[in-house]
Amino acid sequence: MRLRIYFELTRYKLPFSNTCKMDNYLLQLRRAWSTRDGPYLADLLSIRRNIHWHATSENVVREALDGLPMPFDDLVLCHLKTLSSLNKDDISITYTCQNSSVQMLIKILQNQKDENWMLPVMNLMCLELRLLAIRAEQAKKSKNLKPGETLEKCAECLMSCFRICAADNRSSEDDTKRWGMLSLVNQLLKVYFRINKLHLCKPLIRAIESSIYKDHFSLAQQITYKFFVGRKAMFDSDYKTADEYLTYAFQHCHKGSMQNKRLILLYLVPVKMLLGILPKYHLLKKYNLLEFSDLIDAVRKGNIQSLESVMSYQEGFLINAGIYLIVEKLKLIAYRNLFKKVYLVLKTHQIDMECLLGALKIYGRNDLDIDETECIVANLIFDGKIKGYISHQHKKLVISKQNPFPKLSSLV
Numbered sequence: 001m002r003l004r005i006y007f008e009l010t011r012y013k014l015p016f017s018n019t020c021k022m023d024n025y026l027l028q029l030r031r032a033w034s035t036r037d038g039p040y041l042a043d044l045l046s047i048r049r050n051i052h053w054h055a056t057s058e059n060v061v062r063e064a065l066d067g068l069p070m071p072f073d074d075l076v077l078c079h080l081k082t083l084s085s086l087n088k089d090d091i092s093i094t095y096t097c098q099n100s101s102v103q104m105l106i107k108i109l110q111n112q113k114d115e116n117w118m119l120p121v122m123n124l125m126c127l128e129l130r131l132l133a134i135r136a137e138q139a140k141k142s143k144n145l146k147p148g149e150t151l152e153k154c155a156e157c158l159m160s161c162f163r164i165c166a167a168d169n170r171s172s173e174d175d176t177k178r179w180g181m182l183s184l185v186n187q188l189l190k191v192y193f194r195i196n197k198l199h200l201c202k203p204l205i206r207a208i209e210s211s212i213y214k215d216h217f218s219l220a221q222q223i224t225y226k227f228f229v230g231r232k233a234m235f236d237s238d239y240k241t242a243d244e245y246l247t248y249a250f251q252h253c254h255k256g257s258m259q260n261k262r263l264i265l266l267y268l269v270p271v272k273m274l275l276g277i278l279p280k281y282h283l284l285k286k287y288n289l290l291e292f293s294d295l296i297d298a299v300r301k302g303n304i305q306s307l308e309s310v311m312s313y314q315e316g317f318l319i320n321a322g323i324y325l326i327v328e329k330l331k332l333i334a335y336r337n338l339f340k341k342v343y344l345v346l347k348t349h350q351i352d353m354e355c356l357l358g359a360l361k362i363y364g365r366n367d368l369d370i371d372e373t374e375c376i377v378a379n380l381i382f383d384g385k386i387k388g389y390i391s392h393q394h395k396k397l398v399i400s401k402q403n404p405f406p407k408l409s410s411l412v
Contacts, residue, residue, distance in 0.1 A: 026068070026076070033072055038120035045079050045121060047086070047098065047128050071111070075104040091139050095132040095150065102129050102157050109164050109177070116168075119180040126158055130187050134194070148195040155191045155200075158184055166207060173213075182208060182217040182225055189228040201232055223249045231267050234326060242271045262287040270326045273299060274333065276408030291317050299330050302338025305364030307331060333408065335376050336385045338363070339397075340405045349388075349404070351397045353377075370395065 025044070032041035043049060068076055082097035102125050109118060133154035140147060162184040168177040185204045192200050208214060208225065215222075230245030246268040253261050269279050269292050278296050283289075291314050298307035311318065311327060318324040342351060342359050357373045368376075377397055380386045387406060388399035399405075 029076060030068060033069065036115070036117040038117040041118075042120040042124040045075075045101075046124055047079075047082055047094075047132075071104060071107050075101060075108065078104050091132065092136045092150070095129075095136040095154075098125070098129050098132050099153070099157055101125060102161070106157075106160050106164065109161070114170070114175055116175050116177045116179060119177065119183075122161055122180055123183045126161060126184060126187050129157060130154055130191060133191075151191050151195050155188055155195075158188050158191070162188065162204075178211065178213060179217070181211065181213075182221045186221060186224045186228070189225070193228065193231070198232055198235060201228075205229055205232070219252060223252050227264055230271075234267055234271055239271050239274050243268070243275060246271060258287065262289065265289055266321050267323065270323050270330070273330055274326070274408070276333070295327065295330070299334045300337065302334045302336075302341060302359075303363045304331065304334055304338070304360065307334050332380060332383065332385065336380055336405065336408075339377070339380070339386065343399065343404065349399050349401055350391075350394075351399065353390075353395045353397065356397065 029041070029044055031037075032044055078097060078101040082094055082101055085094040085097050088094070105118070105122060105125055109122065112118060130151075133150045136150045137147060140150065162181065165177040165180040165184060170176050185208055188204055189201055192198060217225075226245040226249040230242045230249060233239070233242035233245060246264055250261060250264045250268055253264060255261075265283075265287050266289065269284075269289065272279060273296065278300055279292070281293060284292055284296075294310045295307065295314070298304075298310055307330065311324075315324065318327055338359055339351075339356055342355055346355065353370050353373055356377065357368060357370060360368055360373065374390055374392075377386065377390060381388060381390070384406065385408070386397075386399060387402075387404050388397055390396075391398055
């Protein structure tokens with residue numbers, strides 16, 4: 001076994017330099033393993049650490065490898081292959097090598113029944129595996145190859161790690177591998193969102209929500225988790241849950257992380273609008289989201305023509321953010337606000353459909369007739385945004401005398 005590893009190392013021609021000798025690096029690995037120093041070992045096994053080795057004698061390399069226990073020696077060998085492949089043009093080779101490294105790590109985790117000190121190594125290696133998978137997918141696009149395949153394989157590898165952590169049923173909180181669950185779930189959520197397979201998120205979310213450690217993971221991991229679960233809830237039209245999770249992520253995100261807070265607001269703003277809460281201009285300006293400014297103004301006024309014009313103008317922005325269909329639902333909110341204005345002007349609970357049609361035409365909807373206006377009103381009544389009924393005989397909207405236009409936040 002030792003001789004095979006030695007020949008493998010020489011065959012892969014690792015990039016030696018004067019900055020760090022190979023024997024010193026392997027000595028650090030052996031020390032981190034023997035002392036069970038997970039964070040230090042994770043740093044040593046990071047492909048982003050940019051380690052280089054100075055050329056050394058064959059005997060030194062062989063002796064250094066002889067000091068590594070099995071199967072840790074296989075993990076180190078795969079890691080060195082990954083680093084060696086970074087000098088090649090094909091990123092898929094680097095991904096394959098890193099995948100092999102994670103497979104070796106899975107064997108180690110399976111053997112470590114009563115300890116979890118390797119979790120930092122697992123977290124970092126799985127993170128770098130996902131980042132390499134993304135780069136490999138981007139390289140595939142330029143070659144017109146099947147998209148998503150590499151990320152799907154990456155997800156399978158991450159799921160193997162997740163199953164090991166989730167299956168650890170020991171009562172000891174200090175040594176359980178379940179502390180690694182949320183980090184892996186976050187990596188998997190990022191993959192599933194990227195390949196548009198959100199249905200696969202449900203069992204992962206259920207596993208975390210039922211975990212006794214749910215509120216005890218690190219804050220950074222909780223913020224990431226809340227962000228993705230909030231986004232999924234938004235796509236599932238569960239706006240109350242989306243508001244709860246995205247608001248948590250925004251409020252607990254570090255105030256210096258402006259880019260992350262902006263990303264959260266990108267989804268939180270339309271959710272708030274669907275709940276009848278319109279963000280202030282200064283908030284949009286602070287986080288460089290003025291694309292929503294005209295949108296909010298149109299919804300507030302009930303100006304359907306302006307709303308459609310803004311959506312058309314900002315179409316690229318909304319589609320790239322993945323919120324175009326969500327924003328389109330704001331049209332019903334705009335109709336509701338417009339009809340509420342008509343009610344406040346007329347001060348009657350029996351409103352002629354002609355009055356509602358006239359209000360629509362004021363805002364440029366000259367293409368509508370009475371029947372189409374009744375359809376809009378019927379949808380609003382069905383969604384609970386208006387409390388009342390349509391009198392087709394008299395062509396009137398008869399609304400409730402008590403709270404005819406309920407708060408949107410009360411409807412979810």
